[in-house]
Amino acid sequence: MKFAAAATLAFAASASAFAPAPSANQNTALFSLKDDLANAGKVALAGAAALSIMAQPAQALTKSEINELTYLQVKGTGLANRCPEVVGEDTISPKNGQKLVDMCIEPKAWAVEEEIGKAGKTEKKFVNSKVVTRQTYTLDGIEGVLSSEGGNIVFKEKEGIDYAATTVQLPGGERVPFLFTVKDLVAKGNGGSFKPGFQMGGDFSVPSYRTGLFLDPKGRGGTTGYDMAVALPGLQSGEEGDDDLFKENNKTFDVTTGRIEMEVNKVNADEQEIGGVFVATQLGDTDMGSKVPKKILTKGIFYARVD
Helix, strand or coil: CCCECHHHHHHHHCCCCCCCCCCCCCCHHHHHCHHHHHHHHCECHHHHHHHHHHCCCCCCCEHHHHHCCCHHHHCCCCHHHCCCECCCECCECCCCCCEEEEEEEEEEEEEEEEEEEECCEEEEEEEEEEECCCCCCCEEEEEEEEEEECCEEEEEEEEEECEEEEEEECCCCCEEEEEEECECCEEEECCCCECCCCEEEEEEEECCCCCCCCECCCCEECCCEECCCCCHHHHHCCCCCCHHHHHHHCCCCCCEEEEEEEEEEEEECCCCEEEEEEEEEEECCCCCCCCCCCEEEEEEEEEEEEC
16 A cells, blocks of 8 residues: 655644535535545655654553553543553454454644645645644544455444544634544555554545534524524525525535545554554535535544454
8 A cells, every 4th residue: 555745745844423415516615625635645654753753752651551540640631632552563463353442543733734825826735733622632432343355454433432523723823623533434454464564544434513403603503593694684685595695594514525544553462452653634614514624634643452
């Protein structure tokens, strides 16, 4: 499996229920980004060595060490938002039907694609951003089934805490909300054994950042609330509805596609644990169909155990 290095270089430079997917006559710009996401997701994880230097604080603990801690020892320390580390460089060869459980995916860095103007021209680049969400953005308890296709490991995600509402802030102050997730991930590997250097990646579904029950400041929602703004703002719309306000009045539940690439760099055969780094790309919030979402690049570490 080969992963393109372009997205990595650009990055360095700068509720569980799914609603039906949007109809074809909705925001076409939203769907035109799908191919771009897939290409950006094929990232060269060989460059993740720089991440491992940044992402291994002194308080990193193994799973067994974390299990020995009490609630009060964890409370307020941030450890609940951290993935365990793995010690060892062994090899694990899973069998068909086994599971990958206790998967933890912890973001360490974020970037948002922006149009940058330079010398009278504009180009898209990933701009480094900072997270403004409290330490609740790590996915945990994810599990799924392992199988083999053509001698290669395939992981299919089934359940767990597999989404987290997250917001990042650009240098100019703009905040970009998105639902960090790996729902329905199907990740295909480049071999039949987990060992240092093993890579796997695939697409996943990204539900709407908000559910159909959400009401905007004018009381409009996807399944509840008003069909259009009322009182004085409503006078802007005629009987047929104002075209300029159509997207604001017509709330949608947008389901888009993201991609994640993972590389294993630590394997503990005694504990059946694997750990490594990941790069994921996905689209941000569409504000229930009223705006074109931004592309977000997330980079971090992961942990899992073969059951």
